[in-house]
Amino acid sequence: MTSPFSLDRYQKQLEQLAKVVCSVFDAPLAEHSSWKIGGPADLLVEPVTVDQVATVVSFARRYEIPLLVIGQGTNLLFDDAGLRGIVLKLGQKLSRIDIKGNRITAEAGVWVPGLARKAMLAGLSGLEHTIGIPGTLGGLVLMNGGSQRKGVGENVRRVWIVDQQGQQVELSRDECVFSYRQSALQGSGAVVVKTELECARQEPQLIRQLMLEDLRERRHKFPRKQPNCGSVFLSTSEMHASVGPPGRVIEEAGLKGTRIGNAEVSHQHANFIVNLNGATSKDVLNLIAHIRLTVKQRIGFNLCCEVRYVSPAGEIMPAHLATV
Numbered sequence: 001m002t003s004p005f006s007l008d009r010y011q012k013q014l015e016q017l018a019k020v021v022c023s024v025f026d027a028p029l030a031e032h033s034s035w036k037i038g039g040p041a042d043l044l045v046e047p048v049t050v051d052q053v054a055t056v057v058s059f060a061r062r063y064e065i066p067l068l069v070i071g072q073g074t075n076l077l078f079d080d081a082g083l084r085g086i087v088l089k090l091g092q093k094l095s096r097i098d099i100k101g102n103r104i105t106a107e108a109g110v111w112v113p114g115l116a117r118k119a120m121l122a123g124l125s126g127l128e129h130t131i132g133i134p135g136t137l138g139g140l141v142l143m144n145g146g147s148q149r150k151g152v153g154e155n156v157r158r159v160w161i162v163d164q165q166g167q168q169v170e171l172s173r174d175e176c177v178f179s180y181r182q183s184a185l186q187g188s189g190a191v192v193v194k195t196e197l198e199c200a201r202q203e204p205q206l207i208r209q210l211m212l213e214d215l216r217e218r219r220h221k222f223p224r225k226q227p228n229c230g231s232v233f234l235s236t237s238e239m240h241a242s243v244g245p246p247g248r249v250i251e252e253a254g255l256k257g258t259r260i261g262n263a264e265v266s267h268q269h270a271n272f273i274v275n276l277n278g279a280t281s282k283d284v285l286n287l288i289a290h291i292r293l294t295v296k297q298r299i300g301f302n303l304c305c306e307v308r309y310v311s312p313a314g315e316i317m318p319a320h321l322a323t324v
């Protein structure tokens with residue numbers, strides 16, 4: 001089936017690619033986002049090998065077709081118009097894990113809570129704080145995600161990427177330049193395909209206890225039934241020191257329960273925006289703009305988004321930088 005939206009200039013090339021890598025035309029992006037928002041992507045490909053990832057990257061570059069890499073879409077707001085180009089999804093099909101001594105080597109599509117659980121069973125500590133993060137390892141490494149003010153970068157030893165030219169490259173931890181929810185991989189066009197993590201030895205029972213505490217706290221604090229993308233706004237240590245965490249700042253501005261269209265500031269946690277059913281990307285972006293303006297007027301602070309918006313042209317940016 002061909003896409004009614006696809007640019008004629010690359011439709012034939014997409015059909016060529018679909019013959020060699022598992023693909024879906026007109027893939028509804030809402031099904032690949034935890035917010036359940038987003039129109040169709042011209043082509044969604046799910047490689048099963050690193051060589052296939054390199055093939056897709058080289059292909060997109062050769063024909064100048066926009067390419068977007070995703071994992072579980074738990075930090076992404078897709079546009080209602082979808083995406084004109086290729087979505088490269090690294091998920092279950094690229095998710096092998098190998099544990100040797102205190103080192104874990106895992107492919108980018110590995111589901112993070114599953115990885116944390118495997119580490120626990122092997123008596124390896126360090127990933128406890130990731131047990132409740134519902135994304136892939138590739139997304140986690142790129143975002144230097146984590147909780148309890150930690151980031152996965154602390155455990156990373158090496159990262160294997162496919163670079164913008166389609167070359168497979170090995171990077172050391174230092175070359176990734178991890179800082180709070182940041183890494184040098186962001187904006188570089190690199191596709192993370194594999195990561196080596198170093199952990200410390202610990203009793204599985206102790207690790208399990210820490211994980212259960214984390215999960216209990218999340219169940220208590222975060223909305224679980226309504227589609228969401230986790231924390232919308234960044235919570236830096238400077239922000240904590242000056243005005244407090246974003247959830248508290250937004251709550252104190254009286255914004256809990258504020259609704260635009262079908263997007264609502266969660267009653268449970270003010271740094272979450274939930275999709276009440278059928279919310280559009282415009283609803284979410286307008287609500288983000290409203291929260292930022294209210295907080296700015298109230299305490300003079302500029303909230304910045306952790307969540308990324310993807311434009312129909314495949315550009316990706318912190319959601320507060322998107323034009324509504």
Ligand SMILES: Cc1cc2nc3c(=O)[nH]c(=O)nc-3n(C[C@H](O)[C@H](O)[C@H](O)COP(=O)(O)OP(=O)(O)OC[C@H]3O[C@@H](n4cnc5c(N)ncnc54)[C@H](O)[C@@H]3O)c2cc1C
Nearest residue numbers: 071072073074075135136138139140145146191192229230
């Ligand atoms: C309920 C809930 C709770 C959450 N809690 C936390 C939390 O405690 N801490 C936290 O840090 N985050 C949290 N998040 C946000 C999110 O889960 C993380 O940012 C996660 O690491 C994103 O992984 P993903 O696979 O879903 O990436 P996606 O959302 O698919 O993508 C995120 C970014 O990574 C890029 N990307 C994805 N895979 C790759 C790859 N293989 N190579 C290169 N780039 C890639 C994308 O292009 C995009 O820029 C939460 C989300 C939800 C829904």
